[in-house]
């Protein structure tokens with residue numbers, strides 16, 4: 571039996587025959603143990619004869635802080651099925667320039683760190699790191715089961731700083747990102763429905779989305795049985811932009827001669843838009859003071875809460891009462907931007923009411939949007955949209 575080099579027996583099927591170590595690098599020469607049964611690297615079948623020996627330099631994970639290079643002697647075998655082929659090596663992929671352990675560790679780091687950092691950590695070129703991450707993610711994705719969604723959520727997000735957008739479709743029940751496409755047109759999401767097929771489209775019962783998108787027409791075309799649901803997150807965000815921010819600016823402008831009061835109103839921007847439950851006690855007090863001193867702000871703030879309550883109605887009757895009441899309050903408010911907002915929202919009522927029947931957890935959208943922003947920052951600079959989309963899909967593989 572062959573006696574191995576003790577603690578350096580880290581590469582099954584090979585033994586260390588030479589080594590060189592400096593203060594920052596290590597180099598080991600590896601030779602195959604020929605007595606083992608040999609397998610063909612292509613068909614994995616057993617082979618009996620060796621054609622020739624070739625040498626390949628392969629990167630391995632650092633050894634005691636030193637960059638480690640393996641000079642591996644590999645056997646080209648005579649495979650009765652494939653001809654001359656490299657031998658199968660468990661810890662080294664067929665054409666790889668680094669060991670499988672290193673490739674896995676690099677891909678693991680890419681989950682948490684930007685490519686640039688990972689490349690520095692392992693002394694690799696960023697494109698190498700990106701390739702490794704891509705391959706690993708694609709492998710993970712291919713292991714996921716075929717999705718069978720019944721409730722969908724559709725959304726869009728900014729792709730670059732310019733105004734290019736991407737569409738994202740997720741399974742509302744499992745939180746799995748099913749599809750991402752450049753652009754936010756009907757054509758952009760069409761391949762998703764085509765791939766679902768007729769039976770898959772028939773299974774879809776409800777689809778949550780933002781108002782004012784092209785998505786509803788496409789959904790109606792493919793899934794005639796699906797109900798369109800407008801989600802709270804988008805409606806409230808829109809209310810914040812079009813009503814609360816507008817009234818805050820007007821209020822601040824009206825206080826031109828009262829500098830301190832004006833400053834307080836201007837600084838209340840964030841307090842007004844955040845969910846009241848997430849504010850600290852001191853912030854609650856400040857918010858309350860601002861609201862009490864400014865009637866219009868108080869009105870739009872209170873009406874934001876009652877708008878939200880439409881999404882928690884227990885039955886269509888309760889919903890209808892709240893909706894009528896909300897519209898009436900808006901009409902009576904005398905606040906122009908609020909009246910405008912309410913009038914525009916009015917025609918979307920079926921999609922808001924549908925939420926009572928189809929309670930979907932679209933609150934996830936806010937979290938997903940934030941996560942996409944983080945991924946975008948990490949993948950930023952490479953302009954590889956395909957990779958960016960793959961990262962998003964891998965971040966939301968679903969929980970069912």
Ligand SMILES: [Zn+2]
Nearest residue numbers: 610613649652
């Ligand atoms: Zn073979």
